[in-house]
Amino acid sequence: MENLNSLMHGFGVAATGFHLMLMVVGVLLGILVGVLPGLGAPNGVSLLLPLTFSMDPVSAIILLTSMYWGALFGGSTTSILFNIPGEPSSVATTFDGYPMAKQGRATEALSLAFLSAGFGALAGVVLITILSTWVAKFALRFSSPEYFAVYFLAFASFVGLGGASPFKTIVSMMLGFAFATVGMDTISGSLRLTFGFSELLNGVSFLVAVIGLFGIGELILTMEEGLRFEGIRARISPRDVFATIASMPRYWVSLLRSSLIGCWMGITPGGPTAASFMSYGLAKRFARNKEGFGKGRPEGVVCPETADHAAGTSAILPMLALGVPGSATAAVMMGGLMIWGLNPGPMLFIDKPDFVWGLVASMYLGNVVAVVLVLATVPFFAAILRIPFAIIGPVIVVVCFIGAYTVSSATFDLWLALAFGLVGYVFKKLDYPIAPLVLAMVLGDKAEDAFRQSMIMSRGSLAIFWSNPLVTGLTALALTLLLWPVVGFAREWVRASRASALRPLSVRGAADEATGGLSR
Template identity: 40%
Template sequence: MMESLQGILHGLSIAATPTHLLYTLIGVFIGTMISHLPGIGPSAGIALLIPVTFGMDPTSALMMLTGIYYGCMYGGAVTAILLNTPGDAAAVMTVLDGYPLARKGRAAATLAIAATSSFIAGMIGVTLLSFVAAPLAAVALHFGPTEYFALICFALSTASALTGESLAKGMISVFLGLGLATVGIDLQSGVPRFTLGFTELQDRVNFLVVVVGLFAISEVGRMVEGTLGGTLHTVRVEGKLWFSREEWRRARPAALRGTFVGFLCGAAPGLGGTLASMLSYVLEKKISRHPEEFGHGAIEGVAAPEAATNADTCGAFVHLLALGVPGSGSTAVIMGAFIMYGIQPGPLLFHTQPDLVWGLIASMYIGNIMLLLLNLPLVGILSRILYVPPGVLLSLILVIASAGVYSFNSDTFDLYMALGFGVLGYGFRKFDIPKAPLLFGLILGHTLEQSFRQALTISNGDPTVFVRSPISAGLLVCACISIGASIWSRRQPPKAFQETQEQLTEHQLAEDRR
């Protein structure tokens, strides 16, 4: 407890320097701006800005990239409330009540509730991160190849089982990512694998190319469809920006409950903000005295998912910093940035890079305050970016995506690869296949393979090495339980989730008819 408190105070002295304050402000501002562009999302936004950080101090660069992450999560509700289009997957639950509230003339108050709920969740979430990450890192020092293999198996099982509506589709995405992770030079034999004769693939598939193509370029196709189909309905911000006392009375407990649900989902590898927002929404609907209001403008239906989404970002950093395992698709991209700077996230990070870790955590406190000050007074101005002509907006996204990909290696081959992954991402959307598990498989596949081979090498090929360690055996059992529970839940889905899915379908049909 005292060690964590001292770490926070030390981190605040680092994060409060003028240089770090500036980069934190730049990160949260860019994240807020990106969140106002429908379909970009935090993963693609971070990936686009990684090339800009080349040559920067690692602490400043990571503070900026992290600020982009939670800045995107703060502002993701804007397009959901104003455009009836979630800025990212995690904001899908905000659409249900945010857009109806906006159509009732409460757009400004709804945006204020979303920002305030996110602020509360962010401050509580960072506090929990500060006191949980260091003890977990001390435990993780006992991890070896077998424990890491089991941990990654558990992370992948939760990602495939709980992301999306279909376990089979989630598994397809995971195994495709694992397959992409095997492309390149085999570290043990030195033989190229699955490169198809392209020398550019010998250094593994570039994660930046995959992220930009899968998330940014593929979303351009969705936006083109929405624009041509006339399904994007803009609601202008009018009236007072603040909310009433009654609205706050109802939203406050929902935000607190959503905070803890979101942090727990973020701390469990692979669950993510989408599931966190859905669980918090279902919880509020079940305990509400007026469940019939949900889907028609219940303020709790905005406060709880938004708090859960922002708290999920803090929970996801527990695994990234303490275990070296990304807890979400966005932290997987940030983990790539860590590695690019020659920094290996994991239990030793708190001992080898204490200034970076505690400075990064402390910058989240400061960034949350900056975001509240940015989002409340500027929301009316920032939302005007939604009124940019669709052709200009789409061109801008493509230019930024292409520039980010090309600047990484200055190779046109990466542009073709990004386009190919963009087509793949568009196909994933059409067939309702989740994208995040693919990114999980790509990022974790290399470590999974190396841990597996190292463990077998140490044990002279004895496969029982994976069950000799209590930690390894326990994690493998948890992975099996996760997959089994997911299969069972697909056979008998909870009634609350059925009602939520039906509500989402009815809402979309109603908007299509309009």
């Protein structure tokens, strides 16, 4: 109740004409940097930062966070239209978003993505509003073993055993982990697997790999099939946007589940990327009918987007209350906070209630502004697909390489993106799943660090992973999720072999369905 009063006060601070104007400007700039290759929220925010030095902190943070929301929305746009994720957290959106665009349903896919992202973001802010005090305390209970358990949980929920070719899944996943180990090792302070190449100091960048595997790999495949974007002749009308808005209630289960996953991953240190993968994985696993995932199923867009934004917004809270930035963008914003003379930390809520609650209120308003603005741009973006492939194809190639270069301004990354493009093409044709590789690259080094920190703390004893109720619960849940498909498989197998006495033909179908837990 006290929080609600504070929030009302916050609305009083945030809802001025000047602030609303800042939100619109911030969101529009954010969409621009999100859509343009090689620019992400961190660039945009650090560029605007000097402008905010002379502003009052509330206005400054409203401008910067609005830009952040805009950039997150913009990142999903390129995932859906070109299979190039603008932000790491929108990788999972490509799985079904891009197929939808290819089928001429770009407007629907974009609208779905923006609406569910808006829903997720609001869920995250509501959580912050109601539980701010509790969340800040809860986050303090996480140490390395808990971190590891959370990463393990995210992984287990996305990748199950089974599937058409387990060995290919294993190769793909382990390659992802191996790429993640390249570069400076936090725990020992030494360089690993760089083989003396300075180019590998910074490791194999996740974004470069994704640009190659998804963007370039997919383009080569499209060329080989002699296809053009099938969306070219699709009619684009604002009416599709409204039709999609009307269809949203149909996905209430997905929205609710994904919001919960997102909020959970946001306040625990899992982060938006892990949240979106986890949400996609669970959506697929709980779906009664698993057909169609990866081929343009609306839930495949709704789930990762909701979870991504729920996690992104709810992660703001630990950042403010603990002073630990959850992402590069958050880190830049925190730098700003200090320049404005504010110290992130538990006392911020007590010392500067105007700032904190003004920010929270602006998150409600900013996200609503962002959804409205971004929906208005949908027909425009969908129209990009009308450009002939002979022009847009090569332009996407250029966009991919600009994106790869700007990750760390390294020429080497251009070659790396090219190589990953080739690998992506061959892997897709030979049915090696790519998603486990990507997820392993995202979580690999964090999980390894957390594991080894835990081992240092426990002097090498694995018992630390069930040393308190929190970590025990997380570990148990992760193991359950990991082994779930095996249990399901065994159950189906028993049932099928019983049934096979009567109907021998049913065995295959049942087994296929049971092993559907494995991702693409």
